[in-house]
Amino acid sequence: MKWRKAPHGSVAVTQPRPRSKDPDLTSASTLVLCMLGHKKDQIAKSIDENIAVDLNTFIGVIAGIRRDDIPPAGIRKIINEDKEILIEKVTKKRTHHTLWKRKESEREIMSKRIVIGIAGASGVIYGIRILSLLKETDYETHLILSEAAEINLRIETNYSIDDVKSMADFCYENSDVSASLASGSFLTQGMIVAPCTIKSLSGIANSYTTNLIVRAADVTLKEKRKLVLMIRETPLHKGHLRLMTMAADMGAHILPPVPSFYHRPKTIDDIINQTVGKIFDYLGIEHNLFTRWGNKHASVIT
Ligand SMILES: Cc1cc2nc3c(=O)[nH]c(=O)nc-3n(C[C@H](O)[C@H](O)[C@H](O)COP(=O)(O)O)c2cc1C
Numbered sequence: 539m540k541w542r543k544a545p546h547g548s549v550a551v552t553q554p555r556p557r558s559k560d561p562d563l564t565s566a567s568t569l570v571l572c573m574l575g576h577k578k579d580q581i582a583k584s585i586d587e588n589i590a591v592d593l594n595t596f597i598g599v600i601a602g603i604r605r606d607d608i609p610p611a612g613i614r615k616i617i618n619e620d621k622e623i624l625i626e627k628v629t630k631k632r633t634h635h636t637l638w639k640r641k642e643s644e645r646e647i648m649s650k651r652i653v654i655g656i657a658g659a660s661g662v663i664y665g666i667r668i669l670s671l672l673k674e675t676d677y678e679t680h681l682i683l684s685e686a687a688e689i690n691l692r693i694e695t696n697y698s699i700d701d702v703k704s705m706a707d708f709c710y711e712n713s714d715v716s717a718s719l720a721s722g723s724f725l726t727q728g729m730i731v732a733p734c735t736i737k738s739l740s741g742i743a744n745s746y747t748t749n750l751i752v753r754a755a756d757v758t759l760k761e762k763r764k765l766v767l768m769i770r771e772t773p774l775h776k777g778h779l780r781l782m783t784m785a786a787d788m789g790a791h792i793l794p795p796v797p798s799f800y801h802r803p804k805t806i807d808d809i810i811n812q813t814v815g816k817i818f819d820y821l822g823i824e825h826n827l828f829t830r831w832g833n834k835h836a837s838v839i840t
Contacts, residue, residue: 547572547582547600547601547602548570548571548572548573548579548581548582548583548600548601548602549570549571549572549582549598549599549600550568550569550570550571550579550582550583550585550586550587550598550599550600550601551568551569551586551596551597551598551599552566552567552568552569552586552587552589552590552591552596552597552598552599553566553567553568553590553596554566554590554591554594554595554596555567564591564594565591566587566590566591568583568586568587568590570582570583580613580617581601581602581613581616581617581620582599582600582601582602584617584621585599585601585617585620585621585624586598586599586601588617588621588625589621589624589625589628592625593625593628593629597628599624601620648725648726648727649727650676650677650678650727651677651678651680651725651726651727652672652677652678652679652680652726652727652728652729652730652821653680653682653719653726653728653729653730653754653758654668654669654672654679654680654681654682654706654729654730654731654732655681655682655684655729655730655731655732655734655738655751655754655755656681656682656683656684656687656702656731656732656733657684657686657687657731657733657734657735657737657738657751658684658685658686658687658688658689658690658735658737659690659733659734659735659736659769659770659771660690660694660733660770661694661732661733661768661770661795662687662690662691662694662695662733663694663695663810664732664733664768664795664810664813664814665687665702665730665732665733666695666697666702666705667810667811667814668730668732668814668817669681669702669705669706670705671814671818671825671827672823673705675823677823678707678708679705679706679707679708680706680707680708680709680710680719680726681702681703681705681706681708681709681710682709682710682711682712682719682750682751682754683699683702683703683709683712684712684735684738684749684751685712686735686737710750711750712749712750712751713749713750714750715747715748715749715750715753717750719750719753719754719757720750720753720754720757721757722757722760722761724757726758726763727763727764727821728758728763728764728765728766728821729754729755729758729763729764729765729766730765730766730768730817730821731751731755731765731766731767731768732766732768732814732817733768733769733770733795734767734768734769734770735769735770735771736769736771736778736781738751738752738755739767739769739778739781739782739785740781741755742755742756742759742765742767742785742790743781743782743784743785743788744784755767755790759788759789759790762789764791764820764821765789765790765791766790766791766793766817766820766821767782767785767790767791767792767793768793768794768795768813768817769782769792769794770794770795791820793813793816793817793820795813796813797809797812797813798812800831801828801829801831808828811827811828812827812828814827815827815828
């Protein structure tokens with residue numbers, strides 16, 4: 539068997555640290571592994587130290603030379619040229635890593651960002667309950683109140699418009715169709731319209747986006763995100779039902795405030811929480827708003 543002469547390389551690992559005499563300057567500690575009797579460690583050590591100090595980060599380098607006849611000036615040239623190339627490569631990789639990290643955190647925010655529309659149907663308390671529950675979580679809430687919802691707020695509750703707005707992280711005018719929510723590039727987990735009027739349902743089902751609630755809902759559908767419509771009207775004529783079918787066909791989740799009684803609600807709050815819990819279930823938001831059938835029996839609810 540013929541032995542081919544293998545090039546000897548060496549490995550260097552450098553950790554930058556503040557210089558002991560002047561902590562504002564960076565020095566480095568380097569560990570070098572090499573084959574005894576060869577001088578390739580000079581290259582690995584020098585390149586590694588240079589890059590680690592320049593980028594102020596932990597760096598490892600493996601280096602070697604295939605030529606035996608290279609003079610000291612040639613070694614210096616290699617060290618300088620390789621250093622430049624490696625710094626460029628490492629910097630590119632770090633930039634890529636930073637961008638990727640930013641994308642990751644954007645995705646994280648998106649998965650915790652919920653748009654809440656409150657339209658002027660009876661039951662604005664549902665929208666308020668959703669806001670107040672999400673306020674206790676790390677979900678970021680974006681609120682749009684319709685003009686009719688503001689009227690109903692005064693009729694049906696003791697909350698002022700400011701009280702309700704202060705529960706949300708961000709608020710928008712319903713007329714502001716240029717708001718961030720009007721664009722699909724604004725990432726969200728989904729949208730809840732609670733309560734949703736027949737008028738808003740009609741706008742959504744027909745993509746007739748004359749206000750921000752309808753536009754944001756339309757964006758939610760076109761981006762294939764989750765849209766919950768808590769439609770409140772009774773009785774329903776065929777036109778209402780047709781609109782619901784149209785919205786459902788486009789991906790909306792039709793979830794009217796229809797209470798169940800097997801959990802033995804004792805208060806209006808119990809009834810409100812049960813429907814809100816159904817919405818949270820659909821959006822994957824953890825909650826403890828009602829006892830699930832099959833876990834414990836209704837009679838144990840207090
Ligand atoms: C006290 C009150 C209760 C209402 N309840 C409902 C309702 O349950 N469902 C509905 O579709 N409209 C209801 N309306 C009518 C809507 O407020 C009205 O159609 C309004 O134009 C809806 O606008 P919006 O969808 O932009 O909020 C109610 C109005 C008032 C004043």
